[in-house]
Amino acid sequence: MIPPVETCYDILGIAPDATPDEIRAAYRKLAKQYHPDVNSDPDASERFIAIQQAYEVLIDPEARARYDLSLRQGGAGAAPRDPFRHRAAGAGGQTAWAPEFTWRAQAPGPGAGWPGTIAVLIVWGVAFILMLVLSLLLRAVIGGRRQ
Numbered sequence: 001m002i003p004p005v006e007t008c009y010d011i012l013g014i015a016p017d018a019t020p021d022e023i024r025a026a027y028r029k030l031a032k033q034y035h036p037d038v039n040s041d042p043d044a045s046e047r048f049i050a051i052q053q054a055y056e057v058l059i060d061p062e063a064r065a066r067y068d069l070s071l072r073q074g075g076a077g078a079a080p081r082d083p084f085r086h087r088a089a090g091a092g093g094q095t096a097w098a099p100e101f102t103w104r105a106q107a108p109g110p111g112a113g114w115p116g117t118i119a120v121l122i123v124w125g126v127a128f129i130l131m132l133v134l135s136l137l138l139r140a141v142i143g144g145r146r147q
Contacts (some may be wrong), residue, residue: 008054008067016068020059027055 012026015099031052032038036045057063 006050007071008057010052011050012058014058018058023055023058027051027059 009018012018012023014022014026018026031048034048034051035042036048039048057067111135
């Protein structure tokens with residue numbers, strides 16, 4: 001059986017209709033309780049990170065609206081992103097692949113590609129050479145007048 005997903009509201013122990021003041025109060029209380037400098041429990045730092053992430057999502061009105069919408073649409077992204085999720089499986093408990101990773105997000109946008117890059121380099125190279133030539137001519141003209 002899959003354990004139920006803990007929502008940001010569950011992490012902070014607040015109701016979904018909580019006000020920003022209630023969110024701040026719950027965050028401060030839990031942050032004091034689970035801060036790694038105060039709590040020596042080995043899981044305290046992971047819990048503290050989850051508390052911080054839940055607070056960041058719920059305190060921002062736009063992020064909270066997107067989060068609430070995702071909860072209503074079936075819980076996609078119900079919990080804050082777990083920074084340790086990528087270590088959960090594999091040899092030695094670590095893998096290089098994370099479930100939320102996609103190459104499409106890393107792909108460059110539409111553009112000219114290599115020909116465009118080469119054209120830009122050529123234009124900048126010509127501009128640089130022109131600046132050098134102009135500076136040499138300027139020195140020759142100014143230097144000739146001073147003598």
